[in-house]
Amino acid sequence: MIYSLDKINEMAEGDQDFVTSVVSVFLEEVPIDMEDLEKAIAQRDYENVYKLAHKIKPNVDLLGMEQTRATALEIETLGKTTTNIDEIETKFPLLKKDVLQVIGELKKDFNL
Numbered sequence: 001m002i003y004s005l006d007k008i009n010e011m012a013e014g015d016q017d018f019v020t021s022v023v024s025v026f027l028e029e030v031p032i033d034m035e036d037l038e039k040a041i042a043q044r045d046y047e048n049v050y051k052l053a054h055k056i057k058p059n060v061d062l063l064g065m066e067q068t069r070a071t072a073l074e075i076e077t078l079g080k081t082t083t084n085i086d087e088i089e090t091k092f093p094l095l096k097k098d099v100l101q102v103i104g105e106l107k108k109d110f111n112l
Contacts, residue, residue, distance in 0.1 A: 003102045004064030022062065023110050027103060030059050034099055039076075041088055049088060050079030060099065068098040 005019060012018040033056050040048035053076035061070040071094050078084035078091070106112065 002065060002068070002098060003105065006064055007062055020110060023106050024112060026059055026063065027106060027112060030056060030099060031060075031103060034096060038092065038096070040087070041092055044082075044085060046079050048074055053079055056095075056099075060102075063102065065098060065102060066089050068095060068102075071095045071098070 008019050008022050012022075017082055034051050037049065037052040037056065039045075040052055053072050057069055057072040057076060060072060071091055075091050075095065078088045
């Protein structure tokens with residue numbers, strides 16, 4: 001398991017509906033953000049690469065995905081300049097793989 005519900009459980013204070021709600025929002029928003037990020041990378045749209053990686057970062061952080069958060073941060077930082085597309089293209093598949101794996105695990109674990 002590459003995610004952890006520790007942070008969400010701490011915020012939820014025992015409210016399982018809250019946990020399920022946070023997971024549901026993750027499952028609704030993050031796949032769209034990932035798709036948009038992939039398009040932005042393909043279009044060399046650095047501003048949106050930066051914005052989308054910035055948006056994805058707290059979502060994966062909330063699920064305790066430290067390595068994935070670090071990758072999103074690297075992509076976010078690289079998106080600030082227009083000279084790093086090769087590095088971004090190298091890092092994105094790692095981010096995508098982790099996020100897709102967690103999406104699958106969350107759907108299974110939460111029957112969503």
